[in-house]
Amino acid sequence: MIVIVCPGQGSQTPGFLEPWLTEPSFRDQLSGISDAVGIDLVAHGTVSDADTIRDTAVAQPLIVSAGLLTLSALLADGRRDRIGGIAGHSVGELTAAAGAGILSETDAVAFVRERGAAMARAAAEAPTGMSAVIGADETELLAVLAELGLSPANYNGGGQIVVAGALDALAKLAENPPARARVIPLQVAGAFHTRYMQPAVAHLQEFASTLAAADPTLPIWTNKDGSRVTSGAEYLDLLVGQVSSPVRWDLTMESFADAGVTGIIEVAPAGALVGLAKRGLKGVPAVAIKTPDDLPAAFDLIDQAA
Incomplete structure (x- = not known):
């Protein structure tokens, strides 16, 4: 069973979409998304610097749009029928929602525009940040976090927990x-x-109430607890709540294993989730689609699993 995974914020790097936009169909798709959200994602994906694309209101639409470009190629030509499921990490859940047919591409991008802007406003209220902690005993780490007033934000599996809170x-x-x-x-x-x-x-609760959510046509798992979700309306509610609750990617990977995953494909901007899978799903083949040159390897993995 092949599972597609969609990365979250922090996976973007300056110019990472440049190889994609040499193909006119991808450039046209991204231009259409840019027009829909009122953000020049073509520029942000090619010439904007690291500080610019670090801005939450820019980063989130940029990451989801990159995933949508990848999915448009990955799921074409009958390959969608050979995919066993999809899941996203944090904002990647919006990419996954579109891939699973819960939200239209336009609604997914509109949601992420509102999500990014709302989270940027919340982040501006206090100087806060996030750090990855690798190799700590979980019980010991949680006790230290409680003493410092920090919170676990992402349980990423493989001995990695991302923590968040005040910069000091x-x-x-x-x-x-x-x-x-x-x-x-x-x-x-x-x-x-x-x-x-x-x-x-x-x-986001108010905005989500204006969207139409269909039930998924691909199996999809939630970051809340790693469980599979079969209701589009429920998944939309979970998307809202996940903004302020921890990402349980460790439990999501456990669900992949329980479902019999035989391969992982990560959409652009890829790399982080494949890295976590190497530690959390040892021995499972994985492909990170960073540029269109990586698509043939992903196609091969799908064909081998058919």
Whole structure:
């Protein structure tokens, strides 16, 4: 069973869409998305610098749009029928919602525009950030976080937990990490998936009420607890709540294993989730689609599983 995974914020790098936009169909698709959200994603994916695309209001639509470009190629020519499921990490859940047919491409991008803007406003209320903690004992780490007023934001599996909160508290964690742990600051603009994002929830609840959600036509799993969701309306509610609650990618990967996953394909901007799969789903073949040159390897993986 092949599962498609869709990355979250922090996976973008300057110019990462340039190889895609040499193909007119991808450029036209991205231009259409740009027009729909009122953001020049063509420029942000090719010439904007790292600070510009770090802005949450830019980064989130850019990441989801890159995933949609990938999906348009990946799921064409009958391959969709050979995919066993799809899931996204954080904002990648919007990419997955479109891939599973829960939201139209236009509605998914509109949602992520509102999500990115609302989270950027919430992040501006206090100086916060996120750091990846690798190799810590989970019980020990959670105790340290409680002392510092920090929160676990992403349980990524493979010994990695992303924590979030006030910048001074993150600095104290880095200065005195748990035993055998490494603390790596992340290039994000705020403490996502924590209480700091609660101001964004009410806005997204109101916006989500204007969208039509269909039931998924591909199996899809939620970040909330890794369970499979069969109701489009329920998945839309979960998308709203996930803004201020932890991402349980560890449980999502456990669900992949329980379902009998035989291959992972990560859509652009790819790499992070394949890296987590190498630790959390050892021995499962994986393809990271960073540029169109990676598509043939993904097609081969799908063909081998057929």
